[in-house]
Amino acid sequence: MTRKQRRLVLIGAALGVLGLxxxxxxxALKDSVxxxxxxxxxxxxxVQPGTRFRLxxxxxxxxxxxxxxxxxxxNIxxxxxxxxxAYKGILPDLFREGQGVITEGALDTAGTFRADSVLAKHDENYMPKDVADALKKQGHWKEGDNKPAPAAARPSGATQ
Known part of the structure; x- marks a missing residue:
């Protein structure tokens, strides 16, 4: 076997071990990903009680x-x-009914998820009305780019 062939066999074996x-x-990580x-x-x-995961x-x-x-x-x-x-602590400002959340913790034997952290997911389409108006004035606003702010998020007296 020549030197070049030995090198190719060694590289092939290393790639095989790396792939394995x-x-x-x-x-091993398919459920953790x-x-x-x-x-x-x-x-x-x-899921068994006591197993930690994100819900x-x-x-x-x-x-x-x-x-x-x-x-x-x-309830989620x-x-x-x-x-x-069930959670004990201060909730994020964005937490409310109908809003997306991710909690981390474990189920208890009664089937209740005991969370030790709560993360509220924000709406990536939200934009304050003032910013949207400024973009419209500058001509950078494209109709359909964004949804108007929900009524609860608008300052009192603000109109659409």
Missing amino acids: AVALVLV VFFNSPTDVQAKQ GGLVAQGSVQRDAALAVRF TDGNKTIPV
């Missing part, structure tokens, strides 16, 4: 119950399934 290592890592699980995913996977979805309408001691109970839904969540 990457495949093993991807198989998900950013969050929806309530439907959680019930389909039959994401929308805060169900009419489900937020606040306590004097910063304890909050609410994905439209198909709903999971009750």
Whole structure:
């Protein structure tokens, strides 16, 4: 075997070992790569109580119950399934019913998700009315680029 052939065999073997290592890592991490699980995913996977994961979805309408001691109970839904969540702490400013959230924690034996952190997802289409008006005046606004600010986000007295 010539020197060139030995080098090619060595490179081929190294690439084979590297490919095997990457495949093993991807198989080991296939469930951990998900950013969050929806309530439907959680019930389909039959997640065991005490297993830490991220639960994401929308805060169900009419489900937020606040306590004097910063304890909050609410439901997270994905439209198909709903999971009750208990959290103690200060909620993000963007937290409200109908808003997307991601919580991190674990299920208890009663099926309630005990969250130790709550992240509220913002609407990437939101733009304050003043900024939208300024863009329209400058001619940089294209109709359909953005949605108007929701009524709750507009200052009182502001009109569309």
